[in-house]
Each structure stands twice: as C-alpha cells, then as structure tokens.
Amino acid sequence: MRKLRVVIAKPGLDGHDRGAKVIARALRDAGMEVIYTGLRQTPEQIVSAALQEDADVIGLSILSGAHNHIAPRLMDLLKVKGLDDVLVVIGGIIPDVDIPKLKEIGVKGIFLPGTPMQQIVDFINANARARV
Amino acid sequence: MNCGMKTATGTEKERWERDTLEPTLKKSPERAAAFTTISGRPIDRLYAPDDLGDIDVARDIGLPGEFPYTRGIHASGYRGKLWTMRQFAGFGTPEDTNGRYKALLAAGGTGLSVAFDLPTLMGRDPDHELSLGEVGKCGVNVTSLADMETLFDGIRLGDITTSMTINSPAAVIFAMYLVVAERQGAAWNRLSGTIQNDILKEFIAQKEYIFPPRPSMRIITDIFGFCSTEVPRWNTISVSGYHIREAGATALQELAFTLRDGLEYVQWGVEAGLDVDDFVPRMSFFFNAHSDFFEEIAKYRAARKIWAETMRTRFGAKNERSWKLRFHSQTAGVSLTAQQPYNNVVRTALQALSAVLGGTNSLHTNSLDEALALPTEDAAKLALRTQQIIAHESGVANVVDPLGGSYFVERLTKDMEDGALAYFRAIDNMGGMVEAIERGYPQKEIAESSYKFQQSVERKEKVIVGVNDFVQQDEPPIEILYIDESAADAQLAKLEQLKRTRDGDAVKRTLDALRDGARGTTNLMPPIIDAVRAYATVGEVCDALRDVWGEYEEVPVI
Numbered sequence: 001m002r003k004l005r006v007v008i009a010k011p012g013l014d015g016h017d018r019g020a021k022v023i024a025r026a027l028r029d030a031g032m033e034v035i036y037t038g039l040r041q042t043p044e045q046i047v048s049a050a051l052q053e054d055a056d057v058i059g060l061s062i063l064s065g066a067h068n069h070i071a072p073r074l075m076d077l078l079k080v081k082g083l084d085d086v087l088v089v090i091g092g093i094i095p096d097v098d099i100p101k102l103k104e105i106g107v108k109g110i111f112l113p114g115t116p117m118q119q120i121v122d123f124i125n126a127n128a129r130a131r132v
Numbered sequence: 133m134n135c136g137m138k139t140a141t142g143t144e145k146e147r148w149e150r151d152t153l154e155p156t157l158k159k160s161p162e163r164a165a166a167f168t169t170i171s172g173r174p175i176d177r178l179y180a181p182d183d184l185g186d187i188d189v190a191r192d193i194g195l196p197g198e199f200p201y202t203r204g205i206h207a208s209g210y211r212g213k214l215w216t217m218r219q220f221a222g223f224g225t226p227e228d229t230n231g232r233y234k235a236l237l238a239a240g241g242t243g244l245s246v247a248f249d250l251p252t253l254m255g256r257d258p259d260h261e262l263s264l265g266e267v268g269k270c271g272v273n274v275t276s277l278a279d280m281e282t283l284f285d286g287i288r289l290g291d292i293t294t295s296m297t298i299n300s301p302a303a304v305i306f307a308m309y310l311v312v313a314e315r316q317g318a319a320w321n322r323l324s325g326t327i328q329n330d331i332l333k334e335f336i337a338q339k340e341y342i343f344p345p346r347p348s349m350r351i352i353t354d355i356f357g358f359c360s361t362e363v364p365r366w367n368t369i370s371v372s373g374y375h376i377r378e379a380g381a382t383a384l385q386e387l388a389f390t391l392r393d394g395l396e397y398v399q400w401g402v403e404a405g406l407d408v409d410d411f412v413p414r415m416s417f418f419f420n421a422h423s424d425f426f427e428e429i430a431k432y433r434a435a436r437k438i439w440a441e442t443m444r445t446r447f448g449a450k451n452e453r454s455w456k457l458r459f460h461s462q463t464a465g466v467s468l469t470a471q472q473p474y475n476n477v478v479r480t481a482l483q484a485l486s487a488v489l490g491g492t493n494s495l496h497t498n499s500l501d502e503a504l505a506l507p508t509e510d511a512a513k514l515a516l517r518t519q520q521i522i523a524h525e526s527g528v529a530n531v532v533d534p535l536g537g538s539y540f541v542e543r544l545t546k547d548m549e550d551g552a553l554a555y556f557r558a559i560d561n562m563g564g565m566v567e568a569i570e571r572g573y574p575q576k577e578i579a580e581s582s583y584k585f586q587q588s589v590e591r592k593e594k595v596i597v598g599v600n601d602f603v604q605q606d607e608p609p610i611e612i613l614y615i616d617e618s619a620a621d622a623q624l625a626k627l628e629q630l631k632r633t634r635d636g637d638a639v640k641r642t643l644d645a646l647r648d649g650a651r652g653t654t655n656l657m658p659p660i661i662d663a664v665r666a667y668a669t670v671g672e673v674c675d676a677l678r679d680v681w682g683e684y685e686e687v688p689v690i
Contacts (some may be wrong), residue, residue: 007259012250012262013251013254015268015341016268016378017379017688018378019581021689022203022380022583025583026583028690032200034690036688036690038686040262042262064250064265064269064270065269065505065615066265066269067265068265070264070265071164075387076460091421093470093503093505095505098437106249114470114596116590117590119584
C-alpha cells in the first residue's frame with residue numbers, strides 16, 4: 001500500500017502558519033507524504049491541489065473565524081469534482097457552537113488548540129484510506 | 133569585579149559544590165538530569181560571583197538612565213511615570229470598536245491600540261473575494277477615511293496617544309489618522325502615537341505582506357523622512373519581536389532577529405540620505421512577554437544594551453535619544469490555553485510582571501479567553517486590572533531595576549547579548565536582513581525551534597498545565613465573544629454608498645498621481661494623503677501600488 005498523501009492548506013487572509021507547518025512536519029515524520037500549499041489559498045485552489053496531488057486527506061488550518069465560509073465551499077467543490085472520499089480535517093480556533101455544523105457538512109476531524117500531534121496522526125491513520 | 137573568592141582548593145562555589153551540594157545530591161537527586169528555559173537554554177543550579185567573570189559592572193551593567201541603559205532608560209524607573217497600560221482592541225465595525233475604546237478609557241486605560249481585521253491588514257476591501265468571512269473578525273474593519281472618522285468619534289486625537297498595528301498598508305492608515313486629526317483641529321506636530329510599520333517581521337513570521345521587500349522598505353523610509361519634519365512626535369515604527377516569538381522563535385532568536393531588523397531599517401534610512409539622529413529617536417520596539425520569567429527579563433535588559441552600543445559604534449549616533457531603546461510588550465498569546473482558560477489569568481500576570489521587571493515602557497496584557505476568541509469586555513477589563521495590581525499593589529514599581537546585580541539575571545543578560553551578536557554576524561555575512569529573508573534563513577531557524585518545542589511538549593519534557601498534565605475532563609464552556617456576519621454586511625453597505633457619493637474623478641486623479649510617485653523616487657506620503665482625503669479606499673490605494681510593484685509570494689519553508 002502506498003503512503004497516505006496529505007494536502008495541508010492555509011485558506012483565508014491569515015498568515016499565522018506555525019500550526020500548519022508544525023503539523024505538516026509531524027505528519028511527514030509519521031510516514032505520510034505531505035504537500036503544503038502555502039498561504040492564502042481559495043477553496044478552488046485547495047481542491048485543485050488535492051486533485052493534482054491525488055490526495056487522500058486535506059488538512060485546513062484556520063484561526064481567523066472564516067471557517068463558516070471556507071469549509072462549506074470546499075466541501076461542495078469536493079463533491080462536484082468527485083473527491084468526496086477525501087478525508088477533510090480542520091485544525092485551529094473553532095467556537096464550540098460551529099462544530100456540529102462543520103461535522104454535518106462532512107468535516108470529519110476538528111482539532112482545537114492544545115491537541116497532541118500524535119492524536120492527529122492516529123486519527124488520520126484510522127480514518128483515511130489510501131487510494132490504489 | 134572581585135568575584136569567586138579563591139581558596140587554596142578553588143573558588144567558593146567549587147568548595148560549596150564539594151562540601152554541601154554533593155552530599156545533598158547523594159541523598160536526594162534532582163528532578164531532572166538537566167534544566168532548560170522554555171527556549172531550551174541550559175540553566176545551572178546556582179549562579180554565584182564566579183559567574184560574572186567577564187562582566188564589567190560599570191561598563192556592562194551601569195546605572196539607570198545612563199549608557200548603555202542595561203538597567204533602564206529612565207533614571208527614576210517607574211517612580212516618575214508608570215508604564216503606559218495600552219490594551220490592544222478592535223472588532224467588527226468602527227462603531228463597535230469606538231464603543232470598546234470609550235469603555236477602556238473610562239476604566240483607566242492610558243492609551244489606545246487599534247487591532248485591524250485581516251482585510252484591512254492585507255489591503256483588501258470588504259468586497260474582495262479573499263475578504264469573504266474575514267471582515268471584522270480579528271479586528272476592526274477600516275475601508276476608508278469615513279470609517280476612521282467613526283472609529284475615533286468623540287475621542288480627541290490631540291489628547292491621547294494611539295498605537296496602530298498596521299504594516300503593509302501602514303502609510304495608508306496613518307494618512308487617514310492624520311486627516312482625521314486635522315479635521316478635529318489637532319496639529320500634526322502635536323500628535324503622538326505609533327504605527328507598527330514593520331514589514332521585515334511580516335516576511336519572517338506573521339506573513340501579512342503585500343509588496344516585495346524592497347519597495348516595502350522604500351515606503352518605510354518615506355514615512356521616516358516625512359515624519360521627521362511633519363509629525364516629529366510620532367513613533368514611525370515599532371520593530372517587533374512579538375510575532376517572531378509567537379511563530380515559534382526562542383527568546384534569543386526573538387531578540388536577535390528583532391534588533392537586526394532594527395539595524396536594517398537604520399541602514400536603509402541612512403542610505404536614503406537621512407541623518408541617524410533625525411529618525412532613530414522615533415523608532416520603538418515591541419517584544420513578547422513569554423513564560424520563562426528570568427529569561428524574559430534578561431532579554432529586555434540585553435536589548436537595551438545592544439541597541440545603545442550598536443547605535444553608537446556602528447552608526448555613529450550622537451543623540452542619546454538614538455541610543456535609548458524604548459519598547460512595548462505584550463504577554464504571549466501563544467502561551468494561552470483553550471483548556472481551563474482561567475489559568476491564563478495567572479500566566480498573563482507572571483508574564484506581565486517579567487515585562488515590568490525588565491523595564492517595559494508600555495504593556496498589553498492578554499485576556500483569559502483569547503485562545504478561544506477575541507476577548508469579551510469583562511475579560512479585557514480583568515486583563516487591564518492585572519496591570520493595575522502589579523503597578524499599585526505589588527510594590528515592584530517602587531525601585532528601579534530591582535533584579536540588577538542578581539548573579540543569574542546578569543549572567544543571562546550577558547549570554548543573551550553574546551548570542552544575539554553571533555546572529556548579527558551570521559546575518560551580516562549574508563549581506564543584511566533583506567538578503568537573509570530572501571534566502572529563508574530566519575524563517576528556517578524559527579520553524580526548527582517551533583517544531584522542537586512542540587516535540588518537547590509531546591514528550592512532556594515541557595509541562596503545560598491543563599494541556600499535557602493536570603488535565604481536567606468535562607470542563608464547562610465559558611462565555612466568548614462571537615462575531616457574526618452583521619459587521620461584514622454593514623461594511624459592504626457603507627462601501628457601496630461611499631462609491632456612489634464620493635467624487636470619482638478626484639479618486640482617479642489622486643490614484644494616478646500615486647502610481648506615478650511609486651514609479652519615481654519622491655516621498656509617497658503626500659500622494660497617499662491626497663488619495664485618502666478623496667476617500668479612496670484601502671484596497672484601491674494598495675491596488676495602485678500593486679499595479680507598480682506587484683505582490684510578494686513566499687516559498688514556504690516547513
């Protein structure tokens with residue numbers, strides 16, 4: 001079986017990329033192929049990166065409060081492109097009240113500040129399926 | 133200094149280690165094989181006179197108010213004037229934030245500090261594609277002069293000092309402030325405050341850049357030049373380590389990169405033809421007040437000394453105001469935890485205390501709920517009260533540099549200085565900070581430190597109370613400030629109305645003049661002021677500059 005391929009993306013205008021970079025490195029150290037998109041990616045750019053990179057997982061880092069706009073658009077685009085089997089997870093600052101809405105549209109994992117890196121690695125290993 | 137009294141068999145410390153320490157360690161070993169600061173710096177168990185061997189007390193430590201200012205820039209410390217309690221605030225619409233400012237001033241705050249939202253910081257109007265979901269979320273949205281007038285409505289700009297955290301579009305926002313002040317009848321040469329205006333740390337750490345490094349540096353030197361004659365009491369830049377630290381740098385990296393950024397600005401100012409003593413006195417600094425108490429105090433003390441000596445020897449500054457490093461500090465946002473948020477009050481109090489013991493000139497204390505959201509009004513008030521308790525109840529403000537002479541603090545101060553100077557040499561060898569940034573050097577150093585720290589947390593070598601130890605299940609949620617989309621709707625409606633009612637020809641004419649200016653070499657402040665006076669928006673002014681200079685794109689370093 002090939003390694004899991006993960007696209008780590010930083011959507012929106014925010015430039016605080018410490019979390020995105022740390023998790024990118026942790027996933028790589030855990031044996032995954034990690035593609036970091038860099039900053040200020042629109043949902044369209046993220047989906048196109050996922051398609052191009054044949055990603056099994058998309059990890060979004062969002063701290064600014066823009067998740068209610070970005071996540072629904074991303075999930076819709078994934079459906080349109082036939083990528084609805086890609087595991088989508090979000091790390092960042094997400095108010096409790098928004099979590100059920102995000103889960104409902106198909107975001108599988110939401111990781112809040114203080115989550116151990118190992119927990120995220122384990123979650124991805126348990127929930128993502130490498131394409132053949 | 134006569135240190136380490138020698139005995140026949142070595143120093144006093146060596147004798148103590150042999151006679152007293154060793155038997156103790158045999159009976160009860162220490163908690164760990166090695167002790168380090170939060171930055172990973174090894175720390176000895178005891179500091180004694182022996183440890184001050186290479187420190188000359190008169191030359192290196194000196195006295196407060198005198199060169200090299202290790203012990204502070206004011207001879208009387210906080211006995212004359214306390215530090216400025218400046219609480220950073222901004223959210224939603226200018227109307228929302230204006231209300232918060234009035235509340236902070238009524239609660240005894242002594243200066244304003246504006247937090248802008250991401251569209252404003254990135255020079256985008258609310259109707260831009262990338263502004264979707266971001267308007268008013270992380271700060272206040274200011275699109276045009278009309279918003280700036282609302283933001284300061286009922287607040288006399290001639291009577292207060294205002295700090296504005298704005299970088300790439302700093303010249304635009306500052307121009308708006310000047311026009312609002314003028315309309316209130318406040319003369320520019322009486323205005324006092326600060327714009328952050330520090331683009332280098334954006335490339336290094338926070339990543340809120342728009343234009344490439346070189347034109348970005350040019351606007352900054354234009355602001356230095358403009359203010360030296362037109363707004364002489366304004367602090368033209370706040371060279372910031374805060375964001376460098378938040379991105380994962382160690383205390384030493386924060387110190388070294390920040391001061392080296394400062395030197396880069398001075399160098400560019402000199403190369404633009406300015407006299408050092410005309411603009412350096414208006415430069416200020418901004419440091420992070422992190423959790424490792426003594427390391428932070430040493431960092432501030434070393435910063436003052438390095439700056440004073442470098443200004444005098446490297447740039448030949450003669451005005452003592454060019455030698456004095458003045459700084460704002462803010463407690464470490466990154467240290468706040470979403471778990472057991474009330475613990476954050478204690479963290480913040482300790483961090484604030486370190487900034488005060490390090491001689492900060494102004495201070496922002498974070499609110500307990502900031503790992504979750506922007507602060508509620510009650511949380512922001514408690515953060516201000518924390519400073520007031522330190523100032524008025526703890527007694528620490530009654531004596532100047534109370535830790536001066538501590539073997540530990542003086543040793544650490546000297547080590548921080550030596551470490552920073554080694555970084556300076558490395559960056560000088562690359563050709564300067566702009567060149568170092570272009571090759572990703574500080575970015576890589578920080579990414580490395582940040583990953584190492586995270587690993588040490590995972591391994592529990594560093595304990596974070598409530599996160600990787602002393603964890604509590606089923607915590608009750610706390611009340612947070614939830615910012616909905618009403619601010620975005622309001623700002624979009626105002627923008628639409630503005631575009632209908634302003635003089636479109638004047639906007640076009642002033643933006644064309646600005647493009648011409650950007651292609652040439654004349655000072656850009658006057659054409660920017662003309663454009664904002666005509667109600668050109670932040671997005672339009674930045675677009676005019678994007679037309680000429682393009683946008684910066686970084687090669688990400690993991």
